[in-house]
Each structure stands twice: as structure tokens, then as C-alpha cells.
Amino acid sequence: MTISKIEIQWPNGTRSHTEPGIDWLQVARDAGIIIPTGCLQGSCGACEIEVNGEVVRACIAIVPRTKSCQLKVEFADDPFW
Template structure:
């Protein structure tokens, strides 16, 4: 079952499979998520993941599309340190 991933503020939506790396989904959607270490340590790729009423900050480089929700929203925000 695919998951609809909405990227804000870009207003881009793309279908993804649970377990698919978030950076891969973003790349397929033409959305750039800044990265640094690619291990979750530097937090350059930190975004907000919203699934239903839940919202949490995650590191996109080490996060996959969750299994369960059919719709998620990834809210990108600019960090002037990594721009």
C-alpha cells in the first residue's frame, strides 16, 4: 500500500512505499533536502514529519517512509547554517 507524501512549502505530492528512504522520495519528487553527515548527527536534514495529529522533528537522512499512515506531510524549513 503506497503512502502519499506531501512536501511543504513546495506543495509537491508523490506516492512512496513504506520503508523507502525519505531522501530518495524527496529526490524523485524534485525536492531538495539539505544534508551534511548522512548519519543523523549534524541535523542538516532535519524536517518536521506530520502523520495525522502527530508531528515530530526527524533527520531525513536516516528516516524511511513509515508503515501505517496513508498520508504524511514533510515540512521543510530553511536553516541558514546549511543553506
């Protein structure tokens, strides 16, 4: 089975490609995107991003498989961070 690359559109308009299952923080770093972090254990929420409208905590999440092979990332708005 061939693994399809996922195209990611970042908040600054750039795009990158990765395989599903890769850590979000690593994918962002590779693309030159800085995702704020706090505890790095998923508790504090500092690393929340929106992926196709769904909020995920980047420090404990991986890039999912998707039928369209495209994901749009936005930074989640949190008044406390």
C-alpha cells in the same frame, strides 16, 4: 498482504507516492525536492524534516507506515542551518 502506497505532501504543495520503508532522501529526490544534508550519518541535524509534526533526520530515517496512508512534510526550522 498488499502494501499501501503512502501519499506525501511536500512543503512546496506538490504530492508524491511511495511505499513505506523507502529512504527519505531518495523519496525526496524522486519528487524533485532537495533536502539539505551535512554529515549523512544523523549527527549534525542539517537534514531534519517534520513529518506530521514529528522531527526526523531524513538521512537515517525511512518513510513510515501510517493508517491514513498520508504524510505531510515540512522543513524543520533551525537557526544554525
